[in-house]
Amino acid sequence: MSRTADQAARCRRIVHKALALVRPVFALELDGIHGVPHWSRVCRHGRFLAGELGLDPALTTWFAFLHDSRRRDDGHDPGHGRRGADFALRLWRAGSIEELDRRGFELLAEAIRWHSGGRTEGEPALLACWDADRLDLARLGIRPDPRKLATAPARRPEVIEAVVLRARRARDRQRHSARWW
Numbered sequence: 001m002s003r004t005a006d007q008a009a010r011c012r013r014i015v016h017k018a019l020a021l022v023r024p025v026f027a028l029e030l031d032g033i034h035g036v037p038h039w040s041r042v043c044r045h046g047r048f049l050a051g052e053l054g055l056d057p058a059l060t061t062w063f064a065f066l067h068d069s070r071r072r073d074d075g076h077d078p079g080h081g082r083r084g085a086d087f088a089l090r091l092w093r094a095g096s097i098e099e100l101d102r103r104g105f106e107l108l109a110e111a112i113r114w115h116s117g118g119r120t121e122g123e124p125a126l127l128a129c130w131d132a133d134r135l136d137l138a139r140l141g142i143r144p145d146p147r148k149l150a151t152a153p154a155r156r157p158e159v160i161e162a163v164v165l166r167a168r169r170a171r172d173r174q175r176h177s178a179r180w181w
């Protein structure tokens with residue numbers, strides 16, 4: 001198996017495991033603005049950024065599925081980063097996040113804890129996680145601002161254009177299916 005195929009299979013296993021762990025405890029709509037479709041896109045962005053920056057995609061994949069897992073509100077919810085990091089720590093102690101070593105887990109917990117703070121400085125792994133989330137602002141009709149993105153690949157005009165286009169197509173598909181319902 002090639003390295004890319006091997007990494008893809010590893011990430012798929014994490015996705016299945018993370019969904020099984022998060023779904024039962026998630027307090028909001030699973031298909032809402034901070035639910036599974038959002039986690040899946042953050043996962044996709046994170047894997048892209050990890051590839052570009054030479055990082056472990058296992059970390060960005062765990063981030064994608066845990067960072068909003070303990071939200072209690074789709075609007076203002078200032079404690080959700082801390083609650084998400086506490087949840088990740090419980091999973092780590094239970095042996096569920098076995099793909100990361102101790103340092104990898106520390107970075108994951110830090111990325112989750114501070115993901116909504118707007119920070120643009122820190123370890124590359126943190127920045128990749130935060131940009132993966134910020135690129136999905138496009139789902140809310142907000143064009144990601146390159147000045148608020150922390151990594152060079154995320155700031156590329158063609159990358160921003162691609163996430164905006166994808167979000168627009170998803171909204172159009174939703175509108176279309178609503179008309180036919």
Ligand SMILES: [Fe+2]
Pocket residue numbers: 034038042067068133
């Ligand atoms: Fe998010």
